[in-house]
Amino acid sequence: MKVASWNVNSIRARHDRLVAWTAEHRPDVLCLQEIKVENDQFPRESLEAQGYRWALWGQRTYNGVAIAARSELRDVVVGFGDEPGDAEARAIAATVDGVRIASVYIPNGQAVGSDKFAYKLAWLARLRAWLDRAVDPGQPFLLCGDFNVAPEDRDVHDPAAWAGKIHCSEPERAALRQVLGWGLVDVFRRHHEEGDHYSWWDYRGVSFFKNRGLRIDHIFASASMAARSRGCEIDREARKGQNASDHAPVYATFDAG
């Protein structure tokens, strides 16, 4: 099973690139974030023509998450079911070929100490609480998405410059560790120990050209799925050229269960 995750930063702006990417890489499951469109405006047909089905939780302008899969998407759930906190479309889960898979878009947080930063930390705590009550740690499970957190300094192009800043601050990293502490493994780090691998580069300036990025997009796996993982890569090629998202897709392969 090949599972990919990509913050496309608008499905409409990224449509042609996405269609070309899935045609080339042919993931079995694709988790998307920031689709930025309501379900009834979502361009389902292009990937359906490649054999995919959809689970969608769209939203106008901001946010919006989706899962595409070649097999049936069972038991689709949107949000955490902890109203009234579920106003923003940031989480969707489905079961595909016996694997529970979630696509999540963690709030950006804007700046350490801001109201949005507090919301980000609270959202990560709600994510952990959702794992505790809604997912069986013994089952095959993948938590995929844009976490807006670089877990360690080796995930940061310039740790000194980013120290204490948004995406890299200790409160965010601690909140992310709480999520991982549920029983999740960073699949990318199972296969790559070294730094200089990033999944996001600022649109401004020469950040991509100079590889000044952060690794904030992740595929986290339960123990049984981590044991089945055979590789994990970030497709830097997808960040190149005109009309690219500011995020590159990350993808992992797993042995059959």
Next chain:
DNA sequence: ATGTCACATCTAATGTGA
């Protein structure tokens, strides 16, 4: 170098969020 995108709105330059 507050440098680029994407989207929205009293359709045209500006605000918001990233």
